[in-house]
Amino acid sequence: MLKIFHTADLHLDSPFSSLPTAKSEERREGLRRTFMKMMEYAAREAVDLILISGDLFDCSYISRDTSQILSKCFGAVSCPVVISPGNHDPYTPGSIYASGILPGNVYIFKTESPSKFDFPGLGVRVWGSAFTRERYDGSVLASIFSLPEDRINILCQHGDTRSPLSHHAPLSPRDIAYKGFTYAALGHVHVAPDPVVIGETTVAYPGCPEGRSFDEPDFGGALLVTIEDKKTRLEKIRFAERRYMVEQLDVTGADNDSFVAGKIRELIREKGYSGDTALRIILVGEVSLGYKPNTDALAADCAGELYLLEVRERTLPCFDAGYLEDDLSLRGVLYRVLAEKMRQGSEYDRQVAAAALRYGLAALDGRPVV
Numbered sequence: 404m405l406k407i408f409h410t411a412d413l414h415l416d417s418p419f420s421s422l423p424t425a426k427s428e429e430r431r432e433g434l435r436r437t438f439m440k441m442m443e444y445a446a447r448e449a450v451d452l453i454l455i456s457g458d459l460f461d462c463s464y465i466s467r468d469t470s471q472i473l474s475k476c477f478g479a480v481s482c483p484v485v486i487s488p489g490n491h492d493p494y495t496p497g498s499i500y501a502s503g504i505l506p507g508n509v510y511i512f513k514t515e516s517p518s519k520f521d522f523p524g525l526g527v528r529v530w531g532s533a534f535t536r537e538r539y540d541g542s543v544l545a546s547i548f549s550l551p552e553d554r555i556n557i558l559c560q561h562g563d564t565r566s567p568l569s570h571h572a573p574l575s576p577r578d579i580a581y582k583g584f585t586y587a588a589l590g591h592v593h594v595a596p597d598p599v600v601i602g603e604t605t606v607a608y609p610g611c612p613e614g615r616s617f618d619e620p621d622f623g624g625a626l627l628v629t630i631e632d633k634k635t636r637l638e639k640i641r642f643a644e645r646r647y648m649v650e651q652l653d654v655t656g657a658d659n660d661s662f663v664a665g666k667i668r669e670l671i672r673e674k675g676y677s678g679d680t681a682l683r684i685i686l687v688g689e690v691s692l693g694y695k696p697n698t699d700a701l702a703a704d705c706a707g708e709l710y711l712l713e714v715r716e717r718t719l720p721c722f723d724a725g726y727l728e729d730d731l732s733l734r735g736v737l738y739r740v741l742a743e744k745m746r747q748g749s750e751y752d753r754q755v756a757a758a759a760l761r762y763g764l765a766a767l768d769g770r771p772v773v
């Protein structure tokens with residue numbers, strides 16, 4: 404049985420620029436901790452092979468802390484570590500990959516044209532290539548002619564199965580299967596799609612081990628892959644310390660912040676969100692004409708134990724405004740023109756119309772507009 408630990412897209416030393424400075428430093432520290440935990444896990448599970456399919460770093464600049472941890476952790480695992488540099492951490496003469504400071508059990512693909520590392524003791528050959536700049540327009544598989552069948556053949560590659568027109572090493576699971584790979588350890592897609600199984604071939608992305616923004620939701624992890632008698636089994640192991648989550652909250656009928664705050668707290672309680680969660684709540688629904696939720700105050704008020712709470716507002720000021728339908732004054736005309744846009748326009752048109760109605764009615768009523 405062959406036991407493989409497969410990860411990608413950790414993006415060490417990410418700037419986390421959307422967070423306040425203290426929090427962004429803490430998150431960079433958190434990414435390093437996640438990396439250490441993964442390597443400790445791989446050592447404890449005594450895996451035969453570690454595959455890192457690119458974007459281990461967020462950019463070519465690597466902090467001293469990170470490079471020290473890398474050398475230490477890779478040195479502490481006794482198995483081979485194969486790395487396929489990605490578009491964020493391409494193999495360049497100045498990169499850490501070319502520096503020679505990584506221990507001898509680390510095998511790095513160096514060129515765009517594919518090559519292989521042979522591990523006869525494990526009965527495995529690992530194929531792959533490197534990004535050497537931000538783009539990779541060629542075909543990884545075109546120059547791999549035939550796979551010798553004396554060993555299990557694995558592809559370790561940063562690449563994109565979502566579009567044949569991708570500028571990030573486009574790959575198709577069908578072609579991977581056709582070549583005869585047993586497992587394709589891919590990287591690049593941050594929100595892991597379901598693995599694809601074609602015949603005896605399994606193609607998988609692990610996703611980001613640790614989400615860094617609301618585009619990378621939920622607890623991330625890595626894949627523990629076992630291959631026995633040409634059968635591949637995958638197990639997703641959680642390593643993330645934190646998760647980013649987005650929720651829509653319907654506050655139809657609201658006319659004040661304390662009502663909305665109550666709804667927000669209820670949602671947080673019901674879903675069991677706590678200190679490991681950064682939450683974005685998007686308020687939707689129809690609220691009273693004169694009311695606009697104060698998102699900053701609501702976020703500050705309801706954050707409680709959450710790692711982070713962000714409140715966004717996409718409500719429409721229509722609730723109980725039916726009387727304006729028949730209003731013959733300018734207020735009624737304004738309402739009828741904008742209500743139609745709020746009901747039928749694009750999301751952008753709806754928001755513009757909602758703002759216009761709030762401001763317009765405030766002005767006509769002699770209330771402060773902003």
Ligand SMILES: [Mn+2]
Pocket residue numbers: 412414457458489491591592593
């Ligand atoms: Mn990436």
